[in-house]
Amino acid sequence: MKKKLVILLFSLFIFTACEQNRLQTQNSTNSKATPTPTPIEKIETTEAECNICDFDFENYKGELNIEEIKGLLLALNDEYMAMAIYGQVNKDFNDPRPFSNIERAENQHAERLKAILKTYNLPIPENKWIGQVPKFQSVTEACKASVEAEIVNRDLYSKLFKSTEREDILTVYKALQRASEENHLPAFERCGGGRRGNR
Numbered sequence: 001m002k003k004k005l006v007i008l009l010f011s012l013f014i015f016t017a018c019e020q021n022r023l024q025t026q027n028s029t030n031s032k033a034t035p036t037p038t039p040i041e042k043i044e045t046t047e048a049e050c051n052i053c054d055f056d057f058e059n060y061k062g063e064l065n066i067e068e069i070k071g072l073l074l075a076l077n078d079e080y081m082a083m084a085i086y087g088q089v090n091k092d093f094n095d096p097r098p099f100s101n102i103e104r105a106e107n108q109h110a111e112r113l114k115a116i117l118k119t120y121n122l123p124i125p126e127n128k129w130i131g132q133v134p135k136f137q138s139v140t141e142a143c144k145a146s147v148e149a150e151i152v153n154r155d156l157y158s159k160l161f162k163s164t165e166r167e168d169i170l171t172v173y174k175a176l177q178r179a180s181e182e183n184h185l186p187a188f189e190r191c192g193g194g195r196r197g198n199r
Contacts, residue, residue, distance in 0.1 A: 052073055
């Protein structure tokens with residue numbers, strides 16, 4: 001039962017969006033005389049929890065559209081959460097492999113997304129997932145849950161490809177998805193005792 005709950009938490013946490021900000025944007029758009037539809041509907045996600053999505057869309061004057069900003073926040077939220085979860089496993093079990101290596105990789109992923117935010121003069125949110133993630137009874141249990149997390153991560157990036165046509169952003173999204181699918185997922189499958197989910 002606990003394992004199912006953990007997997008559910010991973011799924012709910014990773015497929016995230018900013019419901020409050022979406023409603024604010026929608027209300028702001030609807031109040032204009034000639035509203036233009038926002039393209040955010042292209043990202044079909046289960047709107048749950050994004051710990052860093054409290055962005056001030058109403059006062060943003062930059063060149064990115066709402067969908068692109070939300071995509072970047074969703075991606076960084078995912079990488080932040082992975083860093084926090086894998087870091088907690090490392091703390092609880094004395095840096096077991098592959099968590100010790102993959103936590104460092106997730107940190108690099110977050111840095112690539114932060115560089116994009118910096119390029120477009122967007123504020124870089126702090127990682128609010130630290131200390132707010134599930135714990136596991138064993139490394140094997142953590143590996144099995146992490147298999148599911150990496151599958152969800154891979155699928156999230158597939159959705160985020162629709163959020164922008166900017167090559168610099170797409171290049172980062174594709175690289176992070178490839179690392180998740182080709183490096184992290186197989187490593188967690190090995191330590192978890194087999195493949196899970198659809199490949």
